[in-house]
Amino acid sequence: MSGSSAPRPVRNESGLGIQALYTADDLEASGGLAMLGRPGEYPFTRGIHPLMYRRQPFTMRQYTGFGNAADTNARFKFLIANGQTGLNVAFDLPTQCGLDSDDPQAEGEVGRVGMAVDSLRDFETAFDGIDLDRITVSLTINGAAAILIAMYLAMAKKRGFDLKKLRGTAQNDILKEFIGRGTWVYPVGPSIRLVGDTIEYCAEHAPKYSPVSVCGYHIRESGATPTQEMAWAFCIARAYADEVIRRGVPVDEFAGRLSYNFNIFGNLFEQVAKFRAGRGLWARIMKEEYGASQPGSMWLRMIAGGGGGGLTLEQPENNIVRGAYYALIAALSGAQTMALCCYDEAYTIPSEYAQRISLRTMQLLVEEMGLAETVDPLGGSFYVETLTNRMRTEMERIIAETDAAGGIVKLVSEGVIQSRVSAQAYRMQRAIESGAFPKVGVNRYRSDGEEARPVEMHPYKPEDARAQVASLERLRAQRDGAAVAHALARVEADARSGANLMPAIVEAVEAYATVGEITQRMVGVFGRYREPVRFDHRSEEEVAA
């Protein structure tokens, strides 16, 4: 090939060189089809079920919640009436940080970015009239996850649902909160113990419930590449699995309920290859490293969604189109569940209007575009299969590198991963500002002085926050104080003794102890996380291999 006619070199975000054309020879050189298999069969690269969407389309589950439980209940019912098939609950920051609505630190934050929850009573209101057998619920909660899982189980039990059959998901991935997102409470060690407690408890009492959704998503939002996103998510999932296995629980008793949350913005082929590669790699890790024997233990079950990091404040209508491409990525990738950031989400809590556009985007793929008809439609493409192999090899390299450096828990505790991803985020921001990394409407196709079409801003109502505090005060006056005191003392004792904390937390929430009260007892024993602040990784070092 002569120099003058050679195509310009292209690398994807994961640092892999991309050719202008792929042939059977390239595929063979990358490892061929050894990891392909059939859908529903090990190593599940093509999908975890034989028929995938032909049997059941992906669950549609927009992230929703604001104000108080009654406001949120109304929006849930709007989405269900519009064909949504799952719920994904957003909590306000005080709830996520384990604070009650009347805590001084909660001032100005109650009900602002999600629903305020103080006690089981708020859960009873939020899910009132919703059939929990038909609509599965995902709780986006981490630092306070053990308490909110206990509330969800208590609420479902009270309404007569059989916990042995109850499905649903909690995010409950605290290690990624230390990397990005930031709703941690306790230090790293006790935080991992609590994740272990929830997995162990659910394996016994609510075996269909998914107590953890390991999030590559936020690691990617913090600046990770797609291969780092998935590789580090696997490292985190292994850390939780190790914690549970250490307690003597066999891998096949819990691994089938581990789930994942991944991001979908960026290059379409890179993302699809990421998901296909990840499915094969996770299956191999569970089978070969952990000795899992049940197929379900090897499944990479996931919500693929969001895409927030790819959306722009500039020309927000473009985000509707980006969202459609991101949904296409998730569908081509065989995600079990999908959610889309709304076009107005860079500005505000999404309006009903914006939520419905996102929902319709997903429904269009199923109803009009043929995405639910054939499994893994990109399978067999020279490009996609070659890239899948190369992405998997790169993920394996990152996992080995992480293990060799002491493991993900050590690297997160010391702030190394945080420093690395922020260096990469900085490099990316510079590349966007210089135009080296294209963003339409930001550094391309933008005219000076263009008027942004106004976005409808979600109103924040301070009177709702005051009502939440008043309701909390009434609750404290009405509940059985002795039962609360007994349950909270048990929480503290079990925190000290090392017993599984979930039975005590369940007793506490059933007595209407609050999120803040339970958290305080555990903080008294565990202390609080102290963030390692470091910026010693520089972007130059991070140029991908």
Place this chain on the structure above:
Amino acid sequence: MKANGCIRVVLAKPGLDGHDQGAKVVVRAMMDAGFDVRYTGLRQTPEQVVAAALAHDAHVIALSSMAGSHLPFCTRLKPLLEQAGLADRLWIIGGNLPAHDHAGLRALGFAGVFPTGSKLDAISDFVKEKLQ
């Protein structure tokens, strides 16, 4: 106030907001601009912001807010900064700041308001112009 020599910055994440990607990117940009930057980490109360600014004798007090509570937070912070004798320092804020709040933030004493989409060098250049 003018800075003689190295410009010292305290960059804080106010309130409970955990979105720190942007804050850390700005920290790195300011370091590359030659500033001495102290990043507080997350969950800073108004009192902690004041304490960090005093401890570092900061010329610049910078906040990064993504989750919408900037006005109530800054309203509580302003009198504390003034009582601590930090009214003559440069106060700036960046993040997810709707246009209709900019005038309110300026009225509270935030001379630099940098909403999402602001260029990194625009922030550093603004600080240099004010302090050098």
